[in-house]
Amino acid sequence: MIFHNLRIAAKSLRRNTTLTVLIISGIALGIAVATTFAAFRHAFAKHPIPQKAETLRYVRLDSWDPLKPYPGNDPTQPPTQITYRDMRGIMQSKIPMRQSGMFVSNMYVYPDPKISRPFRELVRLCFGDFFPMFDVPFRYGSGWDAKADAGPEAVAVLSEEMNAKLFGGRNSVGKTVRIADRDFRVVGVLAKWEPNLRYYDLTQGGVRVPEKIYIPFNLIKPMQIRSSGNSDGWGAGGAPGFDGFLQSETCWIQFWVELPSPAAAAAYHDFLNAYALEQKKTGRFARPLNNRLSTVSEWVDVAGAVPRQATAMLVVSLLFLAVCAVNLVGLLLGKFLARGGEVGVRRALGATRVDIFLQHIVECELVALVGGAVGLLLSLGALAAMNAWLKATAARGDFFHLDAPMILLSIGLALAAGLVAGAYPAWRTCRLAPAEHLKI
Amino acid sequence: MEFGPILRSMRRNKVRYGLIVAEVALTLAIVANCVNMIGAARSDMAKKSGFDDENLLNVRSTPFSPAFKEQGYRDNSVAQDLQVLRHIPGVRAASNTGFLPWQGGGSSTETRVAGSKGPYLRNQIYNADESTVDTLGTSLIEGRNFTHEDVETDTVRLRDLNNATRERTADGRAVVPFAQNVIISKAFAKLLWADGKALGRSVEDNDGDTYRVIGVIDHFYNPYGWPIHEYVMFYPNKNNSQGGGAPFLVRVEPGKMAAVRQQVEKALLAANDGRNIRVQSITEIKSGFQAQSALLVWILTLVIFLLLFVTSLGIVGLTVFSVAERTRQIGTRRALGARKADILQYFLLENWLVTTMGLALGVALAFGLNMGLVAQLNGTKIDPGLVIVGVALLWVAGLAATYFPARKGARVAPAVATRNV
Numbered sequence: 001m002i003f004h005n006l007r008i009a010a011k012s013l014r015r016n017t018t019l020t021v022l023i024i025s026g027i028a029l030g031i032a033v034a035t036t037f038a039a040f041r042h043a044f045a046k047h048p049i050p051q052k053a054e055t056l057r058y059v060r061l062d063s064w065d066p067l068k069p070y071p072g073n074d075p076t077q078p079p080t081q082i083t084y085r086d087m088r089g090i091m092q093s094k095i096p097m098r099q100s101g102m103f104v105s106n107m108y109v110y111p112d113p114k115i116s117r118p119f120r121e122l123v124r125l126c127f128g129d130f131f132p133m134f135d136v137p138f139r140y141g142s143g144w145d146a147k148a149d150a151g152p153e154a155v156a157v158l159s160e161e162m163n164a165k166l167f168g169g170r171n172s173v174g175k176t177v178r179i180a181d182r183d184f185r186v187v188g189v190l191a192k193w194e195p196n197l198r199y200y201d202l203t204q205g206g207v208r209v210p211e212k213i214y215i216p217f218n219l220i221k222p223m224q225i226r227s228s229g230n231s232d233g234w235g236a237g238g239a240p241g242f243d244g245f246l247q248s249e250t251c252w253i254q255f256w257v258e259l260p261s262p263a264a265a266a267a268y269h270d271f272l273n274a275y276a277l278e279q280k281k282t283g284r285f286a287r288p289l290n291n292r293l294s295t296v297s298e299w300v301d302v303a304g305a306v307p308r309q310a311t312a313m314l315v316v317s318l319l320f321l322a323v324c325a326v327n328l329v330g331l332l333l334g335k336f337l338a339r340g341g342e343v344g345v346r347r348a349l350g351a352t353r354v355d356i357f358l359q360h361i362v363e364c365e366l367v368a369l370v371g372g373a374v375g376l377l378l379s380l381g382a383l384a385a386m387n388a389w390l391k392a393t394a395a396r397g398d399f400f401h402l403d404a405p406m407i408l409l410s411i412g413l414a415l416a417a418g419l420v421a422g423a424y425p426a427w428r429t430c431r432l433a434p435a436e437h438l439k440i
Numbered sequence: 441m442e443f444g445p446i447l448r449s450m451r452r453n454k455v456r457y458g459l460i461v462a463e464v465a466l467t468l469a470i471v472a473n474c475v476n477m478i479g480a481a482r483s484d485m486a487k488k489s490g491f492d493d494e495n496l497l498n499v500r501s502t503p504f505s506p507a508f509k510e511q512g513y514r515d516n517s518v519a520q521d522l523q524v525l526r527h528i529p530g531v532r533a534a535s536n537t538g539f540l541p542w543q544g545g546g547s548s549t550e551t552r553v554a555g556s557k558g559p560y561l562r563n564q565i566y567n568a569d570e571s572t573v574d575t576l577g578t579s580l581i582e583g584r585n586f587t588h589e590d591v592e593t594d595t596v597r598l599r600d601l602n603n604a605t606r607e608r609t610a611d612g613r614a615v616v617p618f619a620q621n622v623i624i625s626k627a628f629a630k631l632l633w634a635d636g637k638a639l640g641r642s643v644e645d646n647d648g649d650t651y652r653v654i655g656v657i658d659h660f661y662n663p664y665g666w667p668i669h670e671y672v673m674f675y676p677n678k679n680n681s682q683g684g685g686a687p688f689l690v691r692v693e694p695g696k697m698a699a700v701r702q703q704v705e706k707a708l709l710a711a712n713d714g715r716n717i718r719v720q721s722i723t724e725i726k727s728g729f730q731a732q733s734a735l736l737v738w739i740l741t742l743v744i745f746l747l748l749f750v751t752s753l754g755i756v757g758l759t760v761f762s763v764a765e766r767t768r769q770i771g772t773r774r775a776l777g778a779r780k781a782d783i784l785q786y787f788l789l790e791n792w793l794v795t796t797m798g799l800a801l802g803v804a805l806a807f808g809l810n811m812g813l814v815a816q817l818n819g820t821k822i823d824p825g826l827v828i829v830g831v832a833l834l835w836v837a838g839l840a841a842t843y844f845p846a847r848k849g850a851r852v853a854p855a856v857a858t859r860n861v
Binding site for chain 2: 022026029030033067068071072106108110117118119120181234235239240241309311312313315316317319320322323324326331334386389394424
């Protein structure tokens with residue numbers, strides 16, 4: 001029956017090509033706009049590491065100025081990063097399965113002079129737990145262990161791209177690369193790793209690619225490495241020199257923990273509060289207790305990594321699709337009602353009202369699917385243009401995709417639009433009295 | 441007029457006309473809000489920095505040679521670089537400053553009127569030398585500029601201060617505070633002192649150190665993460681470090697940008713090869729900063745045009761249908777003496793009524809949608825004038841979309857009425 005319906009529908013569509021093209025392009029435009037903006041927002045909003053949605057937590061401590069809250073859009077939020085001394089303090093906890101403080105620093109890399117002049121590169125300083133915690137994929141070797149952290153040993157992990165630049169893409173594990181004033185032994189080379197957001201550090205916007213070099217955090221003291229990321233300070237300046245900076249109230253470290261269960265998360269939150277209360281005794285943490293343990297999605301939300309405009313545009317684009325659907329009702333009404341004769345003949349030959357109704361719904365959905373397919377193609381083009389734009393402005397291509405959820409959403413929207421737009425015209429058509437149309 | 445028959449016909453086809461009413465209403469709501477978003481983005485993008493943006497270059501020297509570990513070597517290198525930059529033909533001025541217009545951020549501190557108990561106010565703060573004001577292309581409206589001696593003596597003093605432990609009182613303030621000469625922006629002067637008279641007055645920071653205003657510059661705007669875009673304080677100091685290198689701003693003569701740009705890296709590396717040089721024009725930095733807004737404007741404009749196109753199509757469809765359905769009626773009316781103009785007028789009036797109903801509903805929807813956007817997504821309040829323009833636009837679009845199908849209807853010959861009765 002459905003095939004019979006489809007055949008009739010195809011025939012009917014061929015009969016008035018101009019009208020059919022108008023109807024299909026109406027749906028296609030609506031789907032193209034809606035899908036493009038849904039995919040645009042999805043690129044920011046989709047979970048960057050769904051397998052760890054429950055276990056990863058971003059730590060924030062309110063060690064800020066007693067006189068006023070941390071400056072930002074929301075005065076109830078603690079600083080976005082923590083101080084060095086607090087990182088040392090809370091790392092004493094044994095509750096997390098894995099934990100790492102981290103920051104980025106611009107450091108000079110001195111390659112073989114045959115390859116290039118020395119160049120500056122953003123290097124991430126972190127603990128060995130960083131790699132298993134964020135499921136970072138390796139091509140060669142692995143991350144470093146607790147012994148290398150404790151040393152600290154001069155070991156490095158390179159991204160695939162950096163390995164290609166420095167070692168021609170060969171397995172470079174065991175080779176040496178000079179960074180700043182010392183030689184680092186390569187222990188691992190990453191496979192392609194490009195999460196949609198650089199979620200583990202959202203302090204400078206999310207649309208960034210991961211760094212290309214990773215070295216142990218504890219090298220900070222022997223090498224006196226300063227952060228090149230954001231740092232927020234308050235109050236009177238601290239003691240002079242590098243140690244003075246480390247002991248200051250400046251907030252500049254991102255801190256992540258992996259907690260195996262909700263119970264562990266609760267226990268760890270209690271630990272943070274106890275730590276803050278302990279600090280209060282020394283005159284620090286003078287603000288009301290406000291320590292946060294956020295999941296990745298919560299942190300992405302608080303950090304504003306999904307542009308508000310993306311959400312506004314999604315709303316606008318869905319309304320746009322609604323206009324297209326309303327428009328379609330008018331066109332379909334005209335098309336179907338002009339078909340009284342044909343419907344009359346079918347009714348006279350025994351077709352029920354339900355048959356006629358279904359026949360017209362099938363026709364609407366066929367149109368919707370064809371329109372949806374064209375719309376998908378159009379939005380592919382639009383997303384390609386946006387990727388090109390992003391590449392030119394933010395040195396990041398390949399950010400917007402039509403992945404499976406977006407394609408399903410798009411097909412779903414097309415079918416829904418077809419159904420919503422087609423129901424009333426189909427109902428009107430099946431109610432046509434056959435006798436009136438058979439007279440002539 | 442023929443309101444009677446039109447209204448009666450509309451009452452019999454509620455759904456069909458209702459659809460167009462809904463479509464027009466939604467269209468107005470969306471278009472008005474899109475134009476509003478475009479307006480907000482454009483007015484942000486049109487803000488003037490107060491500097492000679494088109495003729496400014498940012499140059500950064502990042503050293504890798506170990507020789508740069510030594511402070512004296514770095515100071516000499518900066519002095520030499522300034523000489524080299526100023527000697528490139530087409531360069532008007534060069535300055536060693538950490539201020540970088542349009543980078544979308546910078547550095548900030550907190551100060552308040554000296555001796556007051558008021559709250560500390562956040563402001564941007566950057567180092568400057570005697571050429572910074574001239575290099576930016578702004579000017580002092582009051583007071584004096586920094587001198588070369590100011591930069592030399594203050595640099596030494598600040599370094600001494602940073603290399604020693606400061607004695608502090610119980611409340612955390614320095615036992616021996618220092619006084620620093622600064623240049624501030626007009627807007628910051630107004631924020632601090634109601635009468636805007638800043639010259640000779642001082643502000644203080646958390647340490648108890650004071651900053652005495654010796655000069656006020658004209659308009660200053662540098663977008664920042666916090667709402668302190670127009671508040672700035674410059675203090676005399678050299679800017680170089682082993683890790684960060686040395687930043688420069690270079691102002692070129694109009695039209696010399698490309699020529700100067702080509703030479704900067706070569707000239708600086710010829711003077712000292714132990715480093716890398718990065719050169720960017722402020723125009724590039726600005727367009728990078730504004731890229732997202734530019735994309736938004738572009739996309740919203742496209743959405744508006746597509747939407748108007750789709751809605752016009754809907755109106756054309758309705759009119760074609762309406763005309764086709766009434767061919768015989770039109771024939772009868774023509775046979776009874778109606779002129780073509782009467783038929784045309786009938787359809788135009790009918791459409792005008794439908795559009796107007798849609799627009800009335802749309803005005804309410806537009807404000808409703810805007811209230812949602814303002815409340816949920818930090819949007820900008822809509823300008824009622826914008827909605828009026830939208831109404832006018834849709835009226836015209838509606839009439840245009842009706843005119844051609846209606847004219848076809850008006851051409852129906854009276855003889856049609858007599859056929860097939």
